[in-house]
Amino acid sequence: GNSVTQMEGPVTLSEEAFLTINCTYTATGYPSLFWYVQYPGEGLQLLLKATKADDKGSNKGFEATYRKETTSFHLEKGSVQVSDSAVYFCALRDYQLIWGAGTKLIIKP
Amino acid sequence: GAVVSQHPSWVICKSGTSVKIECRSLDFQATTMFWYRQFPKQSLMLMATSNEGSKATYEQGVEKDKFLINHASLTLSTLTVTSAHPEDSSFYICSASLGLRTDTQYFGPGTRLTVL
Numbered sequence: 001g002n003s004v005t006q007m008e009g010p011v012t013l014s015e016e017a018f019l020t021i022n023c024t025y026t027a028t029g030y031p032s033l034f035w036y037v038q039y040p041g042e043g044l045q046l047l048l049k050a051t052k053a054d055d056k057g058s059n060k061g062f063e064a065t066y067r068k069e070t071t072s073f074h075l076e077k078g079s080v081q082v083s084d085s086a087v088y089f090c091a092l093r094d095y096q097l098i099w100g101a102g103t104k105l106i107i108k109p
Numbered sequence: 110g111a112v113v114s115q116h117p118s119w120v121i122c123k124s125g126t127s128v129k130i131e132c133r134s135l136d137f138q139a140t141t142m143f144w145y146r147q148f149p150k151q152s153l154m155l156m157a158t159s160n161e162g163s164k165a166t167y168e169q170g171v172e173k174d175k176f177l178i179n180h181a182s183l184t185l186s187t188l189t190v191t192s193a194h195p196e197d198s199s200f201y202i203c204s205a206s207l208g209l210r211t212d213t214q215y216f217g218p219g220t221r222l223t224v225l
Contacts, residue, residue: 004152036216043113043216044202089153097214099152 002027006090006100013080014108021075021103023064023090031092033057033066033073038087038102047075047088082107111137113205115217122193123225130188130220132203138183139205143214144176147200159186193224 006023013019025033035047035057048057053068062077073090085107090100112135122128132142141160145153157173159165159180167173175197177189186205190197200221204214 008150038216041218043115043218044204045216096155096158097153099154101150101152 002031002092002094002098004090004092004098004100006088006103008101009087009104010106011103012106012108015082016079017107019075019077019080019084019105021088021090021105023073023075023100025071025073025090025092027071027092027094029094030068031094033064034091034093034097035062035064035073035075036089036091038089040086044089080105080107082109111205111207111215113139113203113215113217115201115203115220117220118218119221119223121223121225124194125192127189127191128193128222130190130201130203130222132186132188132205132217134184134205134215137205137207137215139186139207140183141206142180142186143204143206144178144186144188145202145204147202147219153202156188190222193222195224198222198224 003026032051034049036044037047038044048059050057050066056065064073064075087102087104089102091097114133116131144156147153156171157165157167161180161183165178180186202219204216206214
């Protein structure tokens with residue numbers, strides 16, 4: 001069946017560091033891909049998405065490119081801030097959302 | 110943006126009791142609401158999908174007599190964990206959708222249930 005695998009956390013970085021959170025998927029067909037973020041005490045929020053191969057989703061300085069050849073949708077940001085500390089979830093959608101386990105990101109000043 | 114609330118945010122109960130969790134869409138009417146369960150360091154697992162005024166659709170392996178879902182209005186869905194046991198301890202998250210497309214879900218902050 002369809003599945004999503006993302007890197008285990010926590011990931012700890014210093015402010016202004018470069019961020020990559022890896023996400024790979026297994027799916028039949030051509031699912032849409034998503035990154036959601038959950039800030040402490042808040043609900044999950046859609047961060048970005050891509051609906052077809054080679055699409056790049058971007059928001060708040062974060063980017064992810066839908067790579068069909070490597071079945072990946074890695075999340076990147078060039079310079080992280082303390083306020084980016086949160087849990088990040090990669091997900092795909094066939095007829096429902098299939099979720100990765102989440103990666104906790106900790107940014108230290 | 111669309112806001113979804115959950116109440117309570119955390120609850121501790123004794124084994125054998127029932128617990129009700131509310132999910133409300135605060136500033137929009139939700140055609141569809143979803144209930145998820147999350148175990149530590151694991152992904153969210155969809156438990157059920159409910160549409161206002163109709164019976165919930167449960168995912169395979171989810172006991173519908175144990176996890177009662179009521180979607181009585183376009184702004185409120187409730188999940189009742191009946192005869193709770195320690196293995197029901199988990200983080201329960203609801204989401205609400207404006208329409209039928211599952212990618213426009215708005216999530217509540219979750220409810221931590223601990224069964225002693």
